[in-house]
Amino acid sequence: MEHEEYINRVTQFIKLRKNEEEEDRKKLEEFKKITNYISGQYDQDASYQTLREYIEKCENERGVKDGQRNRVFYMALPPSVFIPVAQGLKRNVYTTEGSVRLIVEKPFGKDTDSSNHLAHELGKLFKENEIYRIDHYLGKEMVKNIMNLRFANVLFGHAWNRTYIDNVQITFKEPFGTEGRGGYFDEFGIIRDVIQNHLLQVLTLVAMERPISTDAEAIRDEKVKVLKCIEPIRIENTLLGQYVGDGDKPGYKDDESLKDKDSLTPTFAAVACFINNERWEGVPFILKAGKALNEAKVEVRLQFHRVAGNLFGSSARNELVIRIQPNEAVYMKFNNKQPGLSYQTITTDLDLSYHERYTDLAIPDAYESLILDVLRNDHSNFVRDDELERAWKIFTPLLHKIDNRESDVEIKHYRYGSRGPKELDDFVKKFGYHRENANYEWPRQNVNPASNKL
Template sequence: MKTSISLNPTIIVIFGGTGDLNLRKLAPALYNLYAEGYMPEKFAIIGTARRPLTDVKFRETLMEGVNSFSRTGKVHKEKWDNFSQNVHYNPIDVKDSASFDTLKDTLDKFKNEFGPDTQIVYYLAVSPDLFPSIAKRLAKFKLAENEDNCRIVVEKPFGKDLETARELNEILRERFKEKQIYRIDHYLGKETVQNIMAFRFANSFLEPLWNRNYIDHVQISVTEQLGVGDRGGYYDGSGALRDMIQNHLLQLLCIIGMETPINFDADEIRDKKVDVLKAMRPFSAEDIRFNTVRGQYTKGWIRGDEVPGYRSEKDVDKQSNTETFAAIKFFVDNWRWKGIPFYVRTGKRLSQTSSLITIQFKDVPHQVFPASVAEHWQQNRLIISIQPEMSIRLQVQGKRPGLDMTLNPVDMVFDYKGTYTTESPEAYETLLLDVMTGDQTQFMRADQVEIAWELLMPVINAWESKKSLSFPNYAADSWGPEDAEALIARDGFHWFTLPLNKD
């Protein structure tokens, strides 16, 4: 398949080329883009890291990553041979200025070969503490001067609090234009997440219902069965609030809550998301006490295997105060959403790995049917399943077949697997293509990042300043601490989960 997208010759420089992110995500995504005809006719992928490697050894390492982690399985030999001829390795110590002289020579060689329209993408797949060093040296050696043809991709975490996010933004803004900076959140590249806007704004029946008059509440729930694994050192300095809610879940909330954009221009869409963040109710000390819940898992059993508690995980402080679960009730104080709660939760070592957005509509204003015929009456729900199932379902009441009038909930389902035969691309494939085409729609702008941090800093500060005396407070393979159920139950609701298919 060939794409109708016309791409200029492109050089992609991956700082952290031998790292886990490149092997698991970036290399498989770039190979799949090539295999399906979405790469430029002329391109070069340059991996960088400190250790010396030959091009051949680097290509072999990437092939192992693609074979292990690509959605399409093992590489097609002829396609891989053609693709890998464009893959190169350039050893660099990002703290050593002399290394960037070598990189400049390499880039000049490819630019001379590809022509004056060549664009360069710098992908920072490295530890966040290296972002400033790389940005400063790219500017010092004039490797990103052409603002139309040079882009820099920055992975999360984007800062660890409001102050560090502002500092990083300032460092980048001094050296790059905002249109060059792509702050990547892979959640925004997921197929179902992108379909939320299509579902909302391409269907006329939804807009009249998408407000406080018809919606009772909204739930956004991203849960994992996995623990922290080998990320204990990083996670213990982060926690669920920073790792998931500040970026992924708040971005999902913005897509659900945003006003209709005038057009599909990147800044127009991001303006509407920022408006949601600006309208979100700040947290007072009382709000933190009653509208937030934190938790930390203890040992238990997952799928028949005994798993350790968080404080027994590798590289985790034995007295850690870091939360592995967080649930928060947000309010968006504008005309559309005033008074409607948005419940958000995320956690590790929970009973199910899933990402669900549930919009529950208000009940019918007058019950026509007697209670005896509504066997399992429930309010209408719109359920957007991001993973593992990719679907959008509307739960309505229907009559059960038979001579009696008996009502029960039924689902009207749009299921990706049942509707389309083509396989959905991975999030990184979508986002890398967006970077090459210069589309910033699915990438966070500086003000988005800072406002999200500003909103959550009172909660972060309160949790860090006061050690939880209840940790650990939920068992592995549970749905989190009891207080999380109380948080939503106080308002007469309960957390919704979608039964997973057994096949």
């Protein structure tokens, strides 16, 4: 690319704030002036040496002193070149005159063996505290809020266990399909693309024990302990699906970039896993993710047990919902007497919607937050090597079954724009979730008592 083409490419999606456009335009122009593009080949030392010379020239022009020549390398690249690029950087651009930080974008391998190989090769080149395996879900506002909800509130802290919670669902829904990315997606599938990383990371935060401090390693230690308590996913605890066309919406196999027109790669998956420890024994954690569904949504839903000896037998279970996106929110579904002369019990909610409560506060993009963490040398929201290994061990046997098209692997079809396979409701019900009062609305009385005299 030419320099101008590069600048246009990296700035075209930068949004200017309302009422701050003029100030933001000035900042954007300043950003462009210090943003540069050096072309080179992944596997040629000469390219990295050109990069090093350019970096040193910039450092000298800016008067950067020895000991402060800090460098961050961000590898958002095809996984096949992670290792050669890391080797080229270490041989030619690594510095001992400041800190070095290497950001690695997923996927971190395709299974346990490939992930361990990547970790081993990177470990030979960079120290673990120099490596930042980035999962952008850990930078999302509501994911980072899970620890505050759990450990800063007595109410939630005491109810956060198998005594009160019947099941947990972590859901990821996209309203669009692969849209020309079928060739890439077919190599990974929805489990590798979303569940093994994003949703499993959210699960560890929901399920982990209280860390001894907010130090990065203390938090990551507890996340690893949770993963060690989860056995590999069994095929009978899995529902797999692939979307088909609906009207003018094409099916997965209609994607022109897809090479294997007989592909059995799942575009939808629901898996149930169990954490075998004192807090969570017997509580199913249901992880669901899919493309070409009916809406865009990511949420955590904790459904509580029914009230024992309930006076109001038809009342629904309580649910605590953490909506990660869109429109960040935390709300509790609870039962209440319908106002007025009726004694009917209705379901309503205690609702903290961020766009209503925090109107003057801007929520940063996940990557914005995580890159700032890198600059601060904070590993709290990044994946450690042993954490990654344990995560892959949970899913690798299932993934190999799917890859090998074993006889007990069944792919259900679902329509583009639907909620997923029709078997989904029975699947979650099997693990204890009851979709009660799914379409409840705020109550509206027919008569205003104040306007009517006896």
